Amino acid sequence: MTIDSDPVPATLSWATRLLRAEAVALALVAVWLVYENLTAEAQDLTSALLITLFAAGGAVALWALGSGLARRRAGARAPAIVLQLMLLPIGWYMIQGGLGWLGAPLMALGVGVCALLLAPATTRALGLLDD
Numbered sequence: 001m002t003i004d005s006d007p008v009p010a011t012l013s014w015a016t017r018l019l020r021a022e023a024v025a026l027a028l029v030a031v032w033l034v035y036e037n038l039t040a041e042a043q044d045l046t047s048a049l050l051i052t053l054f055a056a057g058g059a060v061a062l063w064a065l066g067s068g069l070a071r072r073r074a075g076a077r078a079p080a081i082v083l084q085l086m087l088l089p090i091g092w093y094m095i096q097g098g099l100g101w102l103g104a105p106l107m108a109l110g111v112g113v114c115a116l117l118l119a120p121a122t123t124r125a126l127g128l129l130d131d
Contacts, residue, residue, distance in 0.1 A: 009121035012069060018113050019066035019080060027059035058083075069117075074126040077117055084110040084117070 033052040042048070062083065068076030087110030094103030116122060123129040 006125065008070075008072075009119075009125050011116045011119040012072075012122045012125050015080070015113055015116035015122060016066045016070045018109070018116070019062050019069065022109070023059045023062035023066060026055055026062060030055040030059055069126075072126055074128050077122075077126060077128075081114055081117055084113045086110070 030052060033048070033055055037045075037048050037052055061079075065076045065080040065083070069080065087106045091103040091105075091107035091110070094100070094106065097103075120129060
């Protein structure tokens with residue numbers, strides 16, 4: 001095992017920060033969903049619990065991927081890119097549903113984090129690019 005003593009490039013550092021910020025935001029959504037599950041009148045409790053678990057699981061996954069990338073684990077890059085690309089259809093349907101103020105920034109966030117993760121400096125820092 002070799003330890004890379006090179007400084008972390010800004011692209012990788014920002015990608016990590018943004019993934020962790022997304023994790024915190026999704027965790028807050030999960031907390032709100034728990035509150036709603038406990039206080040709202042139950043229409044379909046199973047679906048409500050599954051949606052809450054999905055949000056919590058997404059938050060854990062985003063945090064874990066951000067942590068993996070912070071430790072320069074190359075295997076964390078592809079799943080992180082997939083999760084970012086999932087923001088594109090979500091944002092698109094938000095725009096179509098009249099929530100353009102939220103959908104457009106989500107799409108931009110997904111594309112921006114993908115660009116950071118695919119940047120040559122990030123690729124080099126993860127050991128995926130030969131010098």
